[in-house]
Amino acid sequence: KVKIWINDQPAEVPEGMNLLEICRSRGIEIPSLCYLPGIHEAGICRVCLVEVEANGRRSLQASCVYPASEGIKVYTHSPRARRARKRVVELLLSEHGGECPTCVRNLNCELQRLADEMGIRRVRVTGERRRYPVANKNPFIIRDYNKCVRCRRCEAVCREVQGVGVLGPRNRGFDLVIGPPFGKDLGEVDCISCGQCVMVCPTGALTEREYIDEVWRAIEDPDKFVVVQVAPAIQVTLGEAFGLGTGTIVRGKLAAALRRLGFDRVFTTELAADLTIVEEAHELLERLKGHGKLPLISSCSPGWVKFCEHFYPEFVDNLSTCKSPMEMFGALAKTYYAEKEGLDPQKMVVVGVMPCTAKKFEAARPELVTRGLRDVDYVLTTRELARMIRQAGIRFDELPDEEFDQPLGLSTGAGAIFAATGGVMEAAIRTAYALVEGRDLPTRLEFKEFRGLRGIKEARLKLKNQTLRLAVAHGTRNARRLLERLKRGEKFHFIEIMACPGGCVGGGGQPILGRLNRREADMVERRMQRAQALYKIDINKKFRRAHENPAVQQIYREFLGHPLSEKAREILHTHYTP
Numbered sequence: 001k002v003k004i005w006i007n008d009q010p011a012e013v014p015e016g017m018n019l020l021e022i023c024r025s026r027g028i029e030i031p032s033l034c035y036l037p038g039i040h041e042a043g044i045c046r047v048c049l050v051e052v053e054a055n056g057r058r059s060l061q062a063s064c065v066y067p068a069s070e071g072i073k074v075y076t077h078s079p080r081a082r083r084a085r086k087r088v089v090e091l092l093l094s095e096h097g098g099e100c101p102t103c104v105r106n107l108n109c110e111l112q113r114l115a116d117e118m119g120i121r122r123v124r125v126t127g128e129r130r131r132y133p134v135a136n137k138n139p140f141i142i143r144d145y146n147k148c149v150r151c152r153r154c155e156a157v158c159r160e161v162q163g164v165g166v167l168g169p170r171n172r173g174f175d176l177v178i179g180p181p182f183g184k185d186l187g188e189v190d191c192i193s194c195g196q197c198v199m200v201c202p203t204g205a206l207t208e209r210e211y212i213d214e215v216w217r218a219i220e221d222p223d224k225f226v227v228v229q230v231a232p233a234i235q236v237t238l239g240e241a242f243g244l245g246t247g248t249i250v251r252g253k254l255a256a257a258l259r260r261l262g263f264d265r266v267f268t269t270e271l272a273a274d275l276t277i278v279e280e281a282h283e284l285l286e287r288l289k290g291h292g293k294l295p296l297i298s299s300c301s302p303g304w305v306k307f308c309e310h311f312y313p314e315f316v317d318n319l320s321t322c323k324s325p326m327e328m329f330g331a332l333a334k335t336y337y338a339e340k341e342g343l344d345p346q347k348m349v350v351v352g353v354m355p356c357t358a359k360k361f362e363a364a365r366p367e368l369v370t371r372g373l374r375d376v377d378y379v380l381t382t383r384e385l386a387r388m389i390r391q392a393g394i395r396f397d398e399l400p401d402e403e404f405d406q407p408l409g410l411s412t413g414a415g416a417i418f419a420a421t422g423g424v425m426e427a428a429i430r431t432a433y434a435l436v437e438g439r440d441l442p443t444r445l446e447f448k449e450f451r452g453l454r455g456i457k458e459a460r461l462k463l464k465n466q467t468l469r470l471a472v473a474h475g476t477r478n479a480r481r482l483l484e485r486l487k488r489g490e491k492f493h494f495i496e497i498m499a500c501p502g503g504c505v506g507g508g509g510q511p512i513l514g515r516l517n518r519r520e521a522d523m524v525e526r527r528m529q530r531a532q533a534l535y536k537i538d539i540n541k542k543f544r545r546a547h548e549n550p551a552v553q554q555i556y557r558e559f560l561g562h563p564l565s566e567k568a569r570e571i572l573h574t575h576y577t578p
């Protein structure tokens, strides 16, 4: 510890800790832009300037990279510090697009918030501006260089958290842009469409490709039957977009809102998550008998599948052949449900509401077509759904709680926990246990060893006379670490990998909270609270094991026959090729 002075108050603080963190931990908010704790601490943007007196000299310093040392004096809001910060933001604004009213991040933009907090009413700096074409060959993530403030948070998260590294600096000085190498488009490089860059972008320079207009048009078309399915994560994150606390469970309001938007049927992807588990547990047992490659690796996270294809093609045959729950749901809707309800599948439109930008990519994959029809037609992110709800004038927080439609709205606790890292593993073991040990035995339900935010979680599990080695990784950089161990010869039986940190609760399509200060928006904390809400849903469910879902049982009885049947393989499975 060292003794320093902050705004003339003495403080004992850890030596070397940066001044920004020290001040924030003591309730002093210093604005910042490029800083992402633990991920990007580079002092690039200078928005966090403070005055520091050291060795008899007083100077302006970037607080995010200035380490605490004995005796220094820090002035966080001195007139000079405030003036300097204001000028820095004015310089950023002088190069910025000025298209706020039509920007997707309007009223939710960190640059806008800084300008507001600093009282910038006019930009005193003028000069040349660059105009760049909007880069949108990647059909799912759009890059608008005109709105980029070059904070490089996207680059840092892509490299440090996801281990992908397709973004970086090009050119120098005034011509500097942050993007893929050689002026390529995101669609032309090894981008996995995970959207973590979108999540950390402070402005509208990185956004998802919206499908809101297409979905409105489908709803308005009397010829179309529009079915919506919502991913398990949405029920614990959508509320944030309407000012409700992190982890607020809005399942009932979500069903009510979707109905009021005009969807013909309102279902949940959790039903298909239960079905996925039944299929995948059987697939695991088959592979353990020697039919297929081990370890079996989950394939429901499309960012992860793409990462595997780009960087570890040697493991593509390890991927589960189960389609993701979203795709299984779409395929079932246009076959089983269409037959049951006498609907023409050609006139059905399946919309997925997902916390994920890569799900947009997944929906467009050529492998995910059943009987000539695309399984899922449009994917909306949590953010897009929130925009639609606002466009329809629905007061979300005042909605009554409603149920999803039946039978594809029935789900178990296993389906809910899918959205947190380790959830697929936990759900799969619950069912695999029951299959092997006997369905009616009161087998263990909770596997805390797979919960929480450790990058790689491992356990051994005795299943009858075999001990299985299991692992869970989230964030593709952790996946990379785990796969490297496999390449060095370590043996596992089953692995769950989710592309996004924390699993889907940390997905690239989740609410962005640019209006909050950095502490309030702390993503790690938020991911934990969202996961806790899912575990709460699980505990309160009548059924907590996927195979107990009465709707899943009905679907096998009426349509599929049994797990891994020929029909199940036709409709619910696919194969990715390296």
Ligand code: HC0
Pocket (backbone or CB within 6 Å): 230, 231, 232, 233, 234, 269, 270, 272, 273, 300, 301, 302, 324, 325, 326, 327, 354, 355, 356, 359, 418, 419, 420, 424, 503, 504, 505, 507
């Ligand atoms: Fe997920 Fe899913 S759990 S990937 O994170 O498996 O997006 O929430 O919908 O498909 O169910 C996302 C979330 C899903 C799928 C499910 C899986």
